[in-house]
């Protein structure tokens with residue numbers, strides 16, 4: 010074990026820091042609208058080899074040789090100053106790695122560049138009203154008719170569908186096959202006739218997720234990723250990326266720092282709450298969890314770099330639940346610090362989901378929002394089943410015979 | 414020794430439960446919640462017709478002369494049904510006038526409060542959540558009020574506002590009085606909207622009772638909030654039972670999974686036994702003056718804290734639908750968020766419990 014970076018990597022960090030002097034933008038550029046500023050800087054980051062390092066140049070990435078340590082350095086420094094980095098949304102965060110692994114050359118060229126810039130936004134169409142935890146029971150049909158699929162059925166809880174241009178989703182294409190084997194992974198243009206999006210409202214007051222209805226919506230067969238009936242395997246790859254997004258340690262560190270800020274400015278018995286022995290105990294206890302996430306991440310990272318990922322399998326499958334639980338501890342502690350303002354409702358500006366929390370009502374929103382990730386991407390009970398069954402080889406729950 | 418309810422009390426609860434379930438089914442509750450006014454005149458009328466508005470007021474003014482326990486039992490049932498409206502604050506404010514007012518003030522105000530034709534509320538908190546007079550600065554000078562109060566429920570709606578003063582006394586302000594500004598604050602529990610009140614030379618009647626009345630109102634209030642949180646959590650448990658018994662995944666009801674059964678049983682374990690805790694507090698506030706304040710603070714801190722955790726679990730047990738605005742679950746979770754903060758958070762009340770015991 011040696012936590013020091015090599016000469017080469019230290020020099021690399023210096024270069025990254027030098028580059029980051031360009032953020033925030035200066036002069037004329039500082040007056041551009043926020044989205045343009047971010048896009049401009051992100052493109053500079055790609056050109057300099059810091060953003061989308063692992064996506065080949067021909068698809069719009071930086072195309073740098075694989076070097077996980079460099080990845081980590083860039084990520085750390087970009088997060089530290091809040092500079093635009095890889096988009097962590099459904100498109101760049103989930104679809105792109107999936108296409109890199111399973112897509113055809115044409116699909117990669119067509120979809121990756123615009124997903125990276127965010128020019129085309131994506132949503133994830135997996136869950137259905139009757140199929141959540143038991144995703145493989147999904148019923149939304151895509152029937153082959155010539156060189157097109159005809160889709161009928163419904164998706165639900167589809168985050169950001171109302172502003173997405175495209176959906177990657179799972180559809181039943183081989184109804185006669187067994188449960189998991191009858192599913193294909195399709196890319197659907199949201200402007201296709203017969204696709205209708207109805208927004209749903211969340212209990213935080215936000216309106217991120219939606220219902221999506223398909224009524225004879227036609228999708229070219231070339232929009233299938235992977236084999237016919239091979240969608241389940243493709244979706245597992247996406248799911249791993251989703252769980253990693255949810256378990257992002259940088260986000261957790263930010264959230265913990267925000268909690269410390271709150272504890273410094275909140276008064277308890279005439280002094281800052283952070284000086285209150287009881288609050289200190291809780292803060293340090295939480296830090297134990299936060300540091301575990303960070304250090305376990307380093308361990309998993311090094312194991313992967315060494316090609317020894319198998320050794321880190323168990324902590325890897327625990328990441329999602331460990332992170333959402335830790336986030337909930339942070340939110341809970343913040344909420345307990347709020348006093349009367351804990352009965353205020355979040356305003357529209359507070360509805361930031363994962364975003365930073367600086368006001369009381371922002372924390373109220375975070376307190377409610379933190380329940381969402383505990384359900385999305387595999388509810389906590391399902392995570393526990395995975396840990397027990399796959400992590401420790403416990404027998405699976407007896408399941409009733411599958412209907413085909 | 415008998416630690417149980419009388420037949421009359423059982424009947425009272427049954428009557429109230431039936432009233433709310435008939436008059437305020439979830440569809441209507443959602444509509445009121447969304448509108449955000451936290452009040453429906455027809456429901457208030459119904460509450461008044463049941464004779465609940467003056468439950469603890471003296472009979473000579475049209476009240477029923479009952480005790481804190483009776484009122485708490487009503488609050489439990491109203492919370493179970495999620496009833497929006499000013500009932501709890503009205504009851505507390507009216508009780509304050511009955512205790513602190515002179516006979517003239519009682520004669521002028523109580524009959525209309527007892528029959529529900531006038532509505533009253535309480536203005537106590539200052540700053541970020543200071544609920545005790547030591548931390549207040551609102552004062553009355555020469556018959557007029559100066560100061561600011563926060564988290565005042567139904568501030569717009571109420572005909573009378575009972576205001577806590579920094580010297581521990583109470584004052585009465587009429588709706589629309591000169592120099593009174595009501596600034597709505599967006600509350601999380603839209604069945605009980607809150608506002609900030611600014612008094613700038615606002616005419617008031619000072620109630621002559623001493624600081625003991627304010628203490629009593631606090632103790633009664635804590636007990637009612639504990640009952641409200643208990644009723645809300647009980648409803649949440651029932652919602653989860655109902656949902657997991659019908660929702661199917663993996664070809665079976667999710668309630669068939671032992672993990673779900675245990676999760677549900679665990680959270681019920683945190684709630685169901687605490688019924689006794691708020692009963693005891695209610696009884697003690699009336700009959701065991703040495704124990705009353707501490708029992709009330711303990712019941713409210715414990716139950717509201719457990720209830721809020723139960724609410725979060727119940728959201729999870731519903732999966733995606735539990736996270737939506739259309740689902741019933743958040744209505745009760747948010748009701749508990751109000752109960753938890755009003756009159757003091759669990760942490761501040763625990764501190765008080767320790768102090769009261771001389772620790």
Ligand SMILES: Cc1cc2nc3c(=O)[nH]c(=O)nc-3n(C[C@H](O)[C@H](O)[C@H](O)COP(=O)(O)OP(=O)(O)OC[C@H]3O[C@@H](n4cnc5c(N)ncnc54)[C@H](O)[C@@H]3O)c2cc1C
Pocket residue numbers: 132133134135136137138139140141142143165166167168169218380381382384385386387388389390391394660661662663667670672673729730731732733734736
């Ligand atoms: C904020 C948010 C965003 C989302 N975004 C998306 C999206 O963009 N795209 C998408 O496709 N989906 C999305 N989802 C849906 C999410 O993936 C599902 O909600 C989740 O998989 C759970 O499914 P369900 O809602 O049907 O709950 P159910 O599967 O019905 O679960 C209900 C309860 O039963 C429990 N349960 C189920 N099976 C078992 C078992 N075998 N053992 C023990 N307990 C069990 C669960 O833990 C849960 O508590 C989102 C959800 C949320 C909350």
